[in-house]
Amino acid sequence: MIYLDNAATTLQKPAQVISAVTEAMGSMGNASRGAHEGALEASRAVYRARAKLADFFGCPRADHVVFTCNATEALNIAINGLVPPGGCAVTTDWEHNSVLRPLYRLEAKRGVKLRFLPQDGFPAHADVVVCTHASNVTGDVRDLEEMGKIAHDAGALFIVDAAQTAGSIPIDMEKMGIDVLCFTGHKGLMGPQGTGGVCVRSGVEIAPWKVGGSGTDSFNPFQPSPMPTRLEAGTLNGHGIAGLSAAVDFIQQTGIEAIHAKEDGLARRFYERIKGIEGVKIYGDFSPPLRAPIVSLNIGDYDSASLSDELSQRYGICTRPGAHCAPRMHRALGAEGQGVVRFSFSYFNTEEEADAAAHAVAELAAE
Amino acid sequence: MREKLPALIITFAATTQALAAEDFCQREGLPGRLIPVPREITAGCGLAWKAPPQEETRLPARLTEAGIQWSQARVIPV
Incomplete structure (x- = not known):
């Protein structure tokens, strides 16, 4: 084949990714769910992965790396959590349905105005600009620094879908002016399926899209506000995250x-x-x-x-x-x-x- | 059950801060370990750092210097 x-x-993953997942499945409890050795082993592995990914993507804080099960979930968190009812979102024709469908739903259900570049022109004000780093159809790459500048000039937050570039093309959130970076772990990063995440610039507050178990603050009727718990409800894919962490190591070692x-x-x-x-x-x-x-x-x-x-x-x-x-x-x-x-x-x-x-x-x- | 003895307990708003504290203390050779938050203290995060009571001044100061956010630092019997 x-x-x-x-x-x-x-399909082909670095050998250490497979080893890391296998080892994790034999040693890890549930991250952020207790202080016994199994839970701490998982919590430490997840924390190390956050720190590595923050460094890898130029995200200033490890606790602003939120884990998801894929880029689609990451984009749903970012888009639904940042575009207010009646707001304005700007995007492009290059986008995957993981961007388009959340936006179309907001347009239909919350009266959000959508503008597609370049044909609709840039509005005087927008809440978010969301675009892919590279087309999953053609492989053409966006100039993120230019797009980020356009977004910020209009007072918009800049959300990037890095599904096709994370791990293959260098990304620096700070240099590129990215406010929210959404990535998947199983493509260019060469990690396991069921991994992905959102990197959030300091000062950007995303309203939780999903809420539920957090392992902490159990009597609070609402999702706890500190990051990353704010955006991470439910048990994480600890085994997959251990593999993703090993994948980042492989990429860093290889260059x-x-x-x-x-x-x-x-x-x-x-x-x-x-x-x-x-x-x-x-x-x-x-x-x-x-x-x-x-x-x-x-x-x-x-x-x-x-x-x-x-x-x-x-x-x-x-x-x-x-x-x-x-x-x-x-x-x-x-x-x-x-x-x-x-x-x-x-x-x-x-x-x-x-x-x-x-x-x-x-x-x-x-x- | 064993007798409770005074210990410094440092709490955190989020688990990542508790793990950052563990990582920092282990690298710096500072004493202590992660424990479940005792009932005497309310905290956002379920993990707390337990250290000898004589660390009450030095340890929180070192965490602050390292940019690690903590919520409370108290000596209580645990």
């Missing part, structure tokens, strides 16, 4: 620049080998130096689902067809009916795999 669906989830260089090199190698093939249409802009390691394409008007199935059945190549939960992006690309086939690379892919994928595309395009 040649696994090129890393934008959905990285995120080295990881990005390898992933980007593989994606561009594949792109260079297919760009001249007759009938192959490639989406996205490959001229900027900074891209997520994604190459999406179609062959003629062939259904993307059928093409992806051919790649799987005949060549053992795993890709993702369809709309990729990004309806506005697909409409903008004119691919709403056909969908596109997405090839996405990870640090553990090889040049031989990229070449085999290019060879398969060439053969299928010639048929």
Whole structure:
């Protein structure tokens, strides 16, 4: 099998991630639920993970790293907790449904005004600007520093969806002017599924989206206000967080620049080998130096689902067809009916795999 | 049950602060350990730092210097 669906989830994980999860499952109690050794072991592991992620993303405080089960939950916490009824939210056509659906619901249920850039223009005032760091369809990357400046000039908080870039492209919340960073642990960070989080700049107060057990302050009828408990109701995925912590160690030891260089090199190698093939249409802009390691394409008007199935059945190549939960992006690309086939690379892919994928595309395009 | 003896108990608003205190004290060689918050004290977080009573002045000051927020520091029998 040649696994090129890393934008959905990285299948190959560093060995120490698997070891960390296995060890955690044999040693950890419930974090923040008591002071016996099992609970403390879990609490310490979670705390270490917060500190590492705060350092990794340029978040000034470890207790402002909130764990979630994925980027979707992180984005729901940020969007629902920061956009007031009747408020204004600005976003773009690049977004995943994890951004769009919370916003559409706020528009329908709370009278929130939505503005899409660039076509709607920027309003004089907005409550939040929320955008993805990189398109999960094309791999094109946003200039976050520029977008953050636009947001702050309008008095808006800047929320970033880093689902496609966390672990693959360096992110510095302070330098980029990010107020709230939402990430997933199982893609570029190479951690377990069921992990993710929200990093919140000091001074930004997000109203709790979910409330419930906190392990502390039990007679308080409301969710305790101190971070991160404020935004973390219910038992955390301690085992997964232990794995995520080991994944961050792996990335720090390897170097995120080295990881990005390898992933980007593989994606561009594949792109260079297919760009001249007759009938192959490639989406996205490959001229900027900074891209997520994604190459999406179609062959003629062939259904993307059928093409992806051919790649799987005949060549053992795993890709993702369809709309990729990004309806506005697909409409903008004119691919709403056909969908596109997405090839996405990870640090553990090889040049031989990229070449085999290019060879398969060439053969299928010639048929 | 064992006899209760005076100890310094430091409480915190959130578990992360209690764990930051443990991490700091272990790195700095300061005495104590995490315990469940005794009933005599109300605290937001269920964990407290228990240390010898003679640390009543030095330990809270060191935590403050390190930027670790704590809620109460009291010597009580535990």
